[in-house]
């Protein structure tokens with residue numbers, strides 16, 4: 245079971261899109277040159293910035309990931325902002341305002357239709373059947389990130405070509421369509437998805453090398469793997485210095501809505517410990533609310549109030565070029 249893009253890869257490894265800084269065109273190009281597939285993280289970029297990043301990797305096979313826009317959940321974001329006042333005071337910032345709820349989704353999507361790319365993947369939902377048809381009509385393959393069997397059923401019905409199946413071990417946001425954070429491990433999610441969809445599955449979550457990936461491929465549980473955390477400390481990644489330093493000393497990760505209003509896994513810090521219980525489900529409202537505080541925390545090299553997304557395998561990150569890592573994992577996979 246494969247797709248056009250998957251069959252073109254020498255090594256069935258995808259460098260995960262990592263919005264917010266860690267993904268760079270250099271990282272995507274390095275993964276693709278090494279025989280895997282590099283991804284451009286299209287979320288949280290202006291349409292112009294996305295266009296510039298995409299146009300800089302057109303010599304390679306690559307994909308683009310978009311977050312689907314979220315409707316307001318009606319949660320009381322003002323009450324949460326009031327609770328965060330001591331944190332805003334500590335960093336001498338005001339609560340951030342919501343610039344646009346939709347992350348320029350329509351502009352970015354239309355640009356990808358006018359300037360086609362090999363692959364587009366969705367996160368926080370699936371493209372509509374009409375959007376999938378538009379992408380197909382310009383020769384673009386379409387994947388959807390799913391985290392439950394229900395997500396997989398919807399995406400399959402909309403006509404996507406493959407499913408990125410994300411387990412709860414994954415760093416960054418949970419890709420569930422409804423903002424929930426189920427805890428069944430990756431292997432169980434893969435099996436549940438296989439029971440409802442015959443599409444190829446790209447496994448994501450907690451995979452740090454070829455030895456982690458091999459059993460999933462050999463058993464047929466997955467057809468490829470998407471790794472994020474394993475690339476966070478490569479020189480090509482845009483990961484901040486404070487985030488890299490904490491990867492080496494942190495003791496655990498946790499899932500929280502405290503920074504963005506959607507469950508995401510990151511290195512546990514004081515802000516998460518204090519606010520995870522009360523944070524509402526309200527993305528991207530909470531993301532923008534905490535943005536000034538997170539920026540100040542990062543600029544001060546202070547890890548206490550910064551989101552440092554990472555998966556459960558973070559202790560095994562390696563500070564080595566991406567191409568070296570992909571080559572080593574290929575050897576471990578017997579390729």
Ligand SMILES: Cc1cc2nc3c(=O)[nH]c(=O)nc-3n(C[C@H](O)[C@H](O)[C@H](O)COP(=O)(O)O)c2cc1C
Pocket residue numbers: 260261262263264266285286287309366367389410413414415416417448449450451470471472473474553554555556557
């Ligand atoms: C820093 C960071 C940012 C992420 N940003 C995105 C993103 O923009 N889009 C997306 O689909 N997934 C994103 N993810 C999740 C990855 O696609 C993938 O599911 C995850 O990295 C797999 O788990 P791992 O980190 O244990 O390898 C992000 C993950 C991390 C660690």
